[in-house]
Amino acid sequence: MLICLTASHKNADFTALEALATADAKAMPSSLASHPAVDGAVVISTCNRFEVYLDVDADEHRAPEIALSAAAAALGEHHPEAMAPLADGDAAEHLFAVAAGLESVVVGEGEIAGQVRRALASAQRAGTTSPQLERLFQRASETQRGIKNRTGLGEAGRSIVRLGLDLASARVDWSQARVLLVGTGRFAAVSLAELRRRGAERIEVWSPSGRERFARSHGIPAVDGRDAALAVAMADVVVTCTSADHHVVDAALIREGRARLAATHAHPGAEPAAAHAGCPIGLGAGGDAATCPLHHGGHEAACPVDHGRPAQVVVDMGLPRNVDPDVRDVHGIELLDLETIRLHAPLEHLTATDDARAIVQKAARRFERGTEERRVAPAITALRQHVEEALEAELARVAKRGTEEERKVAEQALRHFAGVLLHKPTVRARELAADGRHDDFLAAVDALFGIDDVA
Template sequence: MVLLSLVASHHDLDLTVLERLQADVHAVGRELVAATNAVTGAVVLATCNRFELYLDVDDTAHTPRARRAVAQTVASRSGYSPEDVATHLRPLVGSDASEHLFAVASGLESMVVGEREIAGQVRRALSTARRDGTTTSTLEALFQAASRASRAVESSTGLGSTGRSVVGVALDLAARTLPQADGDVDWAAVRCVLVGTGSYAGASLAALKARGVHDVRVYSPSGRARAFAAARGVTSLPAGADLLAEVARTDLVVACSGAAGAVLGAEALAAVRRGSDRPLTVVDLALRHDVDPDVRTLPGVALVSLQSVAEHAPAEHAALCHARQVVLLAAEEFEADRRVREWDPAVVAERTRVLGGLETALDALPVVDRDETRARSLRRRTRAQLHGPTVAARAAARVGDAAGYARALGDLAAIEVPAVGPSAA
């Protein structure tokens, strides 16, 4: 077994490339596991600024075949060639893959260091793989360890609580162009339209409320606005509502639906704003651009995009160095535990050979020769004899000492099943 990760993120690629790579993302994991027996499990992590696949590959020699299967599967949906897909997805193997996921889950690889949304997205990626039947015990252990690492980083560094989220940074940027009084935004007076009902919409609404925004109207291209708004104590726009007419009376639009195609087009928005001197700030957090980027050219309209967030994200601070050390130690511990699990069957087999053989021999004794006191003594001495090589083998496995493991396993193999006759004492 080998852990293989193929990653693409805002660090390496334009967001439009990431958008295409994520086409029909929910089918990728299922198709990969079905397409090749080299891939025994898959978890897909797709967010607004990353696309990553974590694969359980049955043998190191099969990683090229797994990579080819990924390239073909993603190419068939994205419109890129398999060669382009292979170029866009950076491979990480073994401990590099686990360390990367732990850093991602902890918010250390995000546009905004310490952002909180990603930890939930990592958990949901595992839940989706469970639902689709594409997870394995190794991937379960990996993603659960990633969540523990994320909590450890938050508790020991404060990044999760003090670091600003993507939504928070976007609203900070939006505040620069919202109507102000005495140099400050009166958030309670801001009239807002929220486009979308997904996880980012929920995070956006919470951030808006935290700043004091009361007038929020929810619009959903998919028709889910009513249930979303009712559960959160805000107003929904009815299905079929004229979004443009509503925006014309609005100070702030926060769009994060990820709908196919722009929800707000530049020409249509220009038409409804003709003759209006009311400023409008638009925050587009959707990877697929809910808002036509050209709206930034319209008079009185300011646009904050994911790219804006990336350009204005806060720099790494002192806690980041400690956070990365926490992640590194967590990844090392995970790899040590994984090696013990992977190498332990041979140890267990030798112990079973000896202890099982002893029990079989004791059971085969004639009733007149059975002595429970002597049997307990034999079991105790046998376990003591097995203990040293067992501990040595598992310690060697933890640090990846193959030679030391082989020696300890050889010592276990040399232990014979003890004699149990009447003369054995």
């Protein structure tokens, strides 16, 4: 049976999803497939869901239990209290809906289709797929493409990145804003494209892991890790999207950067040192850093180092969180994380969504019929072989009698009769399979012909 175990923004809280995000998704399929009853495993891990798809060698009563046991063993401490199990047709319908973006925070978002394809590719490299899982994920991609071409869902939907930056747009003039992008992966590339689409030009990138290729390939300045705190303090907008399993930005880093910025007063738009009587960060005439409230401790509210901006916006796209929630305690910081972004997710585009759902349901029914037919295929093959052996025996007997012409006529008649004889059982087998009654056909073949090794 196909079993899907799913934890997403719809049935798990953010803490559970964050814990699952720290699991090693690349190693997970191999761990799952090591279970003796699991024939194949594929894992989808994104910022809002963690799903396990298993091909389990067990009946409908035992398969969900085996799947849950295999997942618990593979996930260990990361295993949440509950991962909802879905079987066969329900699992297929769910994956098809996921691939189409129907189960996303932002309905119709485009990134999930690529994530589903990459999940299958990762399992293929690990050697943990099965013919049934291959067929399931291929049909999911086909269904997603059909929905994209036949409905307006893709146009109506928006990605998490787009939504997060849209929320920041109400607070930021992108053409003037200084932006620090934290991260250099695929998500960072999407974020950079969206920032540029909004007119952002002053963009720097900081790679906590020290990767410099991203900056060179995208034509933007790279921030040295030693200057990360200062870069964070100088940015009007900080966008984080790394795969790190720890916080890369926290209150301490921001405060360190602000202290360094205040000490040098080297902020954008700084005036010559002789004209500091009205300095926004508290420096007196002559630029004496000693008069800055930051150097007297505990007076941060009077020295936000905001340089005239209403707030410094931090957009955290990471799961687990890239930004420690304690940054909310820092004066002048506004944090937009995934939890906040979810609360502002737009309503579904009803017409497009309904059309897409109908396509998903039809595709799932077609997939399930194909699955059931494959279950009776060995029995049909065995029945055909049984009839073929009887036919060959009869042809051998007929070959000893009559003329050559009579033998040809007899052979043609017998072969036609065998085909007619097999046609009805073959059609009936597929009908029973489509109704979920493949066991009835297997039992009948066993009872009538003694063929009992094809289940």
